[in-house]
Amino acid sequence: MPTGQAGLIVSIAALARPEIVAMKPYSSARSEADSTGILLNANESPWPLVDDPGTDECHRGELNRYPEPQHAGLIKRFASLYDLPSDHVLLTRGSDDGIDLLVRVFCRAGHDAILDCPPSFGMYRIAAQTQGALITSISRIPDSLELDTRRILDAARQANPPRLIFLTSPANPTGDLVGPEFLIRLLEVTAGRSVVVVDEAYAEFAASHSFTGLIRKYEHLVVLRTLSKAFASAALRCGALLAQPGLIDLLKRVMPPYPIATPVLNLALKLFEPESLDRQKTMLRKFRKNKSVLIDSLSNRPFVEKVWPGKANFVLARVSDAKELVDHLASNRVTVRQFPVEPLLKNCIRISVGKTSELDKLASALDAYAFEPANRQVEI
Ligand SMILES: *Cc1c(COP(=O)(O)O)cnc(C)c1O
DSSP, X not given: OOBOGGGOBHHHHTTSOHHHHHSOOOOOHHHHSOSOSOOOSSOOOSSOXXXXXXXXXXXXXXXXXOOOSXXXXXXXXXXXXXXXXXXXXXXXXXXXXXXXXXXXXXXXXXXXXXXXXXXXXXXXXXXXXXXXXXXXXXXXXXXXXXXXXXXXXXXHHSSSOOSEEEEESSOTTTOOOOOHHHHHHHHHHHTTTOEEEEEOTTGGGGTTOOOGGGTTTOTTEEEEEESSSTTSOGGGOOEEEEOOHHHHHHHHXXXXXXXXXXHHHHHHXXXXXXXXXXXXXXXXXXXXXXXXXXXXXXXXOTTEEEEEOOSXXXXXXXXXXXXXXXXXXXXXXXXXXXXXXXXXXXXXXXXXXXXHHHHHHHHHHHHHHHHOHHHHHHHO
């Protein structure tokens, strides 16, 4: 494999913005020297004012010191979770951070495009618009809401292909998985032409379905994982971007030098302890059980036209009048998501799987909506 400046693999660097490839990476104090002994190199305070509340003695960090830029211990835990070498893991402040880094590294403003398949997760577009990247949209097929795989492959084969292709598995808000045959075909078509990003924010809910196993084979595949959903830690802002080291090296050039705060690191390490992983297993079982409760409470309602159960911790449903139903639920203090600006999701609502007591409240509110149409008219 030919390597260029700083050992980057040439073919993936050829897809990145040339100015990023040419750039000399910032070298932080913490990355230049090890952090033992007398530390007079980073303009830190030698006195902490408050302690990191940490989690226990062995994880307690000093807040006066800059953290390790990419903490080897946390990387190791993600690497063993996904069965990849440590140099295939980049710690991120959640998938939103990974999406932003990818667009900034691979898309020249006004030149290069991302490919997005709406309805999809909104941050792909926001990141592209922020960078001034172009957006090629291949809409899902109306009504079935399936990916239009033929048109995606056509777009990937074009003379000027998108730099980044964003797929989501399970997808948000449709809940479907990317088919393995389709993904492999796409990876074969896009070699040396596009980077394929599979966002697996909800993978654990789909019986640990995952494409991380393909990363060793394809240098242009990126998988995004996060602690926000099935690790029940959305407030932590922590995740992992998985890819071959050449691609990760490019992303590190634009990433701020100390992305993971010490308290975040300490709590993330705690999530990988056996006790937390056991609790996660129990939690995932509760999700599965409550998801079928949620689906049951939507079925046989006259105003529910279609349900997409999907593989994630939510369901999508088409109803007779989404705005009216969402307002009715809101007046019962139940909040669900609607998609007023997405034409393919007209009258669709997305409902997250909640606790049993929360789903009971939802079911009563749906009962009231079904059986008291007169009251609804009075409210208007
Ligand atoms: C929730 C969600 C994310 C958010 O990830 P963070 O790690 O919280 O930034 C990413 N992708 C999809 C598809 C999501 O639904």
